[in-house]
Amino acid sequence: MILLLREITLALILLICRAQVAHAGVCPSNPDTIKPCTCTPTTIACETTDKFELDVVLGLIAKGQDPQGLAFDTFILNASEISSLDRGVFHGLTFNNLKFIDCFRLSCVSSEAFAGLQPNVTSIYASDTHFDWFGRRDCSIFEAIRYLKNLKSLKIVRSKITEIPDNAFTGKLGQLSDLSTIDFSGGQGGVITQVGEKAFNDLPNVQLIDLSRHRISSIKSHGFEITLPIKNSLLINLEHNALKNNSFGNSCLKTNVKTELRLGENINLHCLNEEVFEPFLVNRRNKTEDNIIDLTITPIDCSKCNLWLLENEVNLNLRDKLKNILTSDGIDFWKKTKDDCSVNSVNVL
Structure with a gap:
């Protein structure tokens, strides 16, 4: 018995030594x-x-x-x-x-x-x-x-990267199944202007996509679409970019996991297109799995383009899903009425 324990101890020591010299x-x-x-x-x-x-x-x-x-x-x-x-x-x-x-x-x-x-x-x-x-x-x-x-x-x-290309993270030798953190934050001078089609589609473990502080004005169709089952929640940070009302392609936000989308400080984004954002904000079976959008310092118009938000405020539980949503005049969006927002937007793009 003592001899067996000694052999096991020596084997463990050898494994530890090998691990220490592996690199x-x-x-x-x-x-x-x-x-x-x-x-x-x-x-x-x-x-x-x-x-x-x-x-x-x-x-x-x-x-x-x-x-x-x-x-x-x-x-x-x-x-x-x-x-x-x-x-x-x-x-x-x-x-x-x-x-x-x-x-x-x-x-x-x-x-x-x-x-x-x-x-x-x-x-x-x-x-x-x-x-x-x-x-x-x-x-x-x-x-x-x-x-x-x-x-x-x-x-x-x-960096000086100007775009995230189509299929950017589709692996050549199989899925990049361990990739969880993607941080391309731009600091004070980011120059990315576009996110390509299905750029992040093939990543089953992604938890963070940070593209903040760039000049992104275009997200192509299926840009952030993720069809694979993801194990954890996802944070997409698009703060301080050049996003506008028409910047979002079809199904560009179609994730299949709880997602927090940060759109703060996109000062030219005034309308949340219903075709793009309603599917993102749809109720999940469990409220704790609902998606969230943070709009800090992003002025939202009280106009027809956002009327759908007021019409679906209760049934989509939007007060809990849309954070820091203020109108262009600095008023809490939820204090506006449907009549208030039944006018055409002056910001059409």
Whole structure:
């Protein structure tokens, strides 16, 4: 019995040790050979404002290593002169986390830039990194992401991406079934103007889609439609954009899970189109599963285009579903009467 316990203990110790070294890459013996990059058993970081050959440096780190020696936890690129990530740039090196910081010129990401990383990458973080592909599909960061089947968190903030393309997150190697966080918030200068068709359709575990502080004026048909059963509730943040009355395509908000939609600070959005928003606000079997829209600092017209809200106030329980809804003159919308709102809107778009 004692011998058996000793064997079990040794086996557990071995498993713990293996887990601890799972991402213990092997670095070159002479660190000067890989400048301006640095290497530790967990992290490779390339941080410089000068030009350098990223492909060459990563190739030197990978050269002659066995598979275990290629496994690191984090890759950090903070390099203002790098303009592209080409096919095979990582030379078999693997990472859990990819971070891109202040890569102001990085616009072209090959669809095969992350080749070999597919089973490993769970997180991508980028800030103040260009990533706009100027219409070249072979340079689109989205084409590369679609291969990362185990990705859980994607945060690309303050980029120069101008659109979320059609089918943006339809996986190439199966569903991106673990992806729960998508954060493209724009800070003070976001430039996204459009959300494409079925951009988020194939994501069964998504919980956050943040596209706040951009210039979004168009959401194409089925833009946020999610047909797969989602396990958790969903938050869609579209605050501080350029949304207008006619910005919403057919079935663009057709989610099949409890959803909070934030539309605050869209100052040109005056009418909630009944064809778009009534299906979103329909009663669920359980009130706790009802969808919610937050309209903070979004002036809603008291006019015919919103009359349907007053007509369905009770049967759709809209007072609980529409938060912070004020009219263009700053009055609580629910204090208006049907007669008050039986006039044509002066804001037609």
